Amino acid sequence: MSIALIGSGAIASYVRAHLASAGLPVAAIIVRPGKESNDETPAVSSVADLPKGIDMLIDCAGHEALRTHGIEALRTGIDVVTVSIGALADAALETEVVNAAQYGGAVLHLASGAIGALDALRAARIGELHEVTYVGRKPPMGWVGSPAEDKVDLASLQKATIHFSGSARKASLAYPKNANVAAAVALSSLGFDNTTVELIADPDASANIHEVRAAGSFGSLTFTISGKSLPDNPKSSALAAMSVVAKILEDRKPIRF
Ligand SMILES: NC(=O)C1=CN([C@@H]2O[C@H](COP(=O)(O)OP(=O)(O)OC[C@H]3O[C@@H](n4cnc5c(N)ncnc54)[C@H](O)[C@@H]3O)[C@@H](O)[C@H]2O)C=CC1
Numbered sequence: 001m002s003i004a005l006i007g008s009g010a011i012a013s014y015v016r017a018h019l020a021s022a023g024l025p026v027a028a029i030i031v032r033p034g035k036e037s038n039d040e041t042p043a044v045s046s047v048a049d050l051p052k053g054i055d056m057l058i059d060c061a062g063h064e065a066l067r068t069h070g071i072e073a074l075r076t077g078i079d080v081v082t083v084s085i086g087a088l089a090d091a092a093l094e095t096e097v098v099n100a101a102q103y104g105g106a107v108l109h110l111a112s113g114a115i116g117a118l119d120a121l122r123a124a125r126i127g128e129l130h131e132v133t134y135v136g137r138k139p140p141m142g143w144v145g146s147p148a149e150d151k152v153d154l155a156s157l158q159k160a161t162i163h164f165s166g167s168a169r170k171a172s173l174a175y176p177k178n179a180n181v182a183a184a185v186a187l188s189s190l191g192f193d194n195t196t197v198e199l200i201a202d203p204d205a206s207a208n209i210h211e212v213r214a215a216g217s218f219g220s221l222t223f224t225i226s227g228k229s230l231p232d233n234p235k236s237s238a239l240a241a242m243s244v245v246a247k248i249l250e251d252r253k254p255i256r257f
């Protein structure tokens with residue numbers, strides 16, 4: 001398998017290092033125009049410029065990168081693995097992804113990201129799922145640059161404060177760097193419009209805490225994860241990067257989850 005990666009951010013750097021350790025070095029990187037590579041891996045600015053033979057593109061660069069490069073890759077027959085799952089809350093983009101994937105005979109793989117229990121939710125919805133709620137809680141620093149800044153003073157916050165309450169669709173669109181987990185939960189359960197989301201800035205939180213609550217004909221579940229963030233980005237949990245590597249390695253096995 002020949003792999004290309006978008007960007008060199010916190011998740012991308014982790015993924016690249018761990019794939020190399022697993023014997024799958026990244027063959028090329030897509031960077032923003034003007035950003036040069038400071039190592040020997042070829043850096044290009046578009047899917048069209050990728051070296052021949054790439055069969056997998058990893059997107060852990062955010063919603064705009066999936067929109068720009070992910071769709072183009074699918075259209076040219078290159079499978080894509082993404083953590084920018086919230087981008088799919090834009091119904092027009094979702095349609096574009098489906099059309100591009102069908103046209104190119106490729107697949108968009110969603111990595112589980114910073115959350116778990118998605119397998120249980122997908123099984124549970126085969127029965128009847130009555131309600132699914134996702135609660136995302138991060139230290140104030142984790143919400144910098146998000147709409148939380150318009151609701152609370154993150155720098156001087158004294159107590160846990162809900163700054164978003166609504167559907168997974170609204171959360172995913174308004175918080176592109178923070179609510180991809182909400183999108184993953186929604187796509188695994190009741191969908192963007194029927195999955196309920198609460199986002200909380202909490203000065204007492206020392207980790208990114210994600211909670212899923214679901215009830216249905218299967219029974220009920222509560223899943224909580226206290227995720228350490230990546231050293232280079234307090235918004236992003238390390239598990240999100242790990243999940244990309246896990247997805248790629250798992251899909252190569254003869255016996256798979
Ligand atoms: N599914 C999940 O659980 C999670 C998903 N995410 C998503 O992953 C994204 C990346 O997270 P981090 O690595 O922590 O962010 P980061 O800010 O450290 O890195 C993003 C990188 O992508 C690059 N980039 C952005 N758009 C690009 C484009 N069009 N072409 C080339 N490069 C581009 C930037 O230059 C930067 O190097 C987040 O914005 C978020 O959307 C993040 C955490 C969890």
Ligand SMILES: O=C([O-])CC(=O)C(=O)O
Binds near residue numbers: 114208236240
């Ligand atoms: O990494 C996390 O903890 C979650 C996150 O940012 C997202 O869902 O986009």
